[in-house]
């Protein structure tokens with residue numbers, strides 16, 4: 195690739211979702227000459243990012259296609275926020291290439307088509323809700339009607355409230371709502387539901403689903419695994435700056451292939467294929483990728499057990515298993 199496509203990313207986005215040009219966005223229309231099939235909206239090719247001695251991203255490659263709802267999962271420090279910051283032009287890669295809407299994420303015209311909610315936001319406490327929404331909307335050629343936006347995010351009636359007077363959950367919902375103000379084609383939401391109670395989380399999920407159902411593309415990170423299971427169609431597991439797994443939630447579970455075999459027993463012989471053992475009173479949980487073989491081995495060994503249960507692992511268990519294996523790619 196030539197230097198001009200190396201996507202130098204320099205301009206910081208000072209407000210969530212805000213761009214800095216009045217050029218019209220190419221929102222929700224495929225780029226001219228786009229190939230058949232979903233267009234790639236964001237792309238990382240062999241991207242590494244260092245912070246001093248820390249290698250936050252390690253030759254990571256990932257494509258996000260139009261219409262996808264992608265969940266980025268990974269433990270603390272995996273590199274999820276760094277990846278989002280590269281996609282939205284807040285940071286530049288140490289090496290490799292990042293593209294947004296077919297060009298540099300630093301291009302203001304491209305950034306007009308996206309919305310962003312960073313992991314942490316500090317909205318001015320003395321501004322009123324409607325002022326912040328209008329301020330962000332003013333950066334975009336087209337914007338969503340304020341009342342409709344606030345209603346969608348459960349903030350109706352708070353237009354005149356100062357930001358400093360909002361609850362933590364209301365502030366977070368406002369920060370997420372701001373990503374949608376400019377009628378974006380694609381949103382990047384970094385842990386959007388952090389700090390929200392169950393009801394607020396569910397209503398935020400509804401708002402995200404609504405955007406997606408209308409053709410919007412979503413990339414979100416989450417520590418809530420049930421959130422990713424509930425929302426995302428595609429799960430990308432990131433660990434130590436690499437993609438460990440990339441598939442549907444069902445596929446990610448299958449990649450780990452881990453089942454939990456539980457029984458009541460005083461003691462068990464050594465058994466083949468046991469990836470992990472947990473004790474909970476007299477219940478023993480064995481993690482295995484081949485539950486059938488394990489149960490056969492239990493019977494062959496004439497182990498004394500009762501109350502046998504075999505069940506699939508949660509995404510969390512699958513994810514921990516993948517991460518523990520530290521495989522470079524799935």
Ligand SMILES: Nc1ncnc2c1ncn2[C@@H]1O[C@H](COP(=O)(O)OP(=O)(O)OP(=O)(O)O)[C@@H](O)[C@H]1O
Pocket residue numbers: 245246248249250268269270271272273274275276277313
């Ligand atoms: N500005 C920075 N300066 C130095 N190190 C950084 C900086 N930002 C991130 N890192 C380091 O890069 C690595 C990846 O961090 P990143 O925030 O991208 O991970 P994450 O997956 O988003 O984690 P979390 O889930 O905790 O938010 C971590 O080791 C982190 O400490």
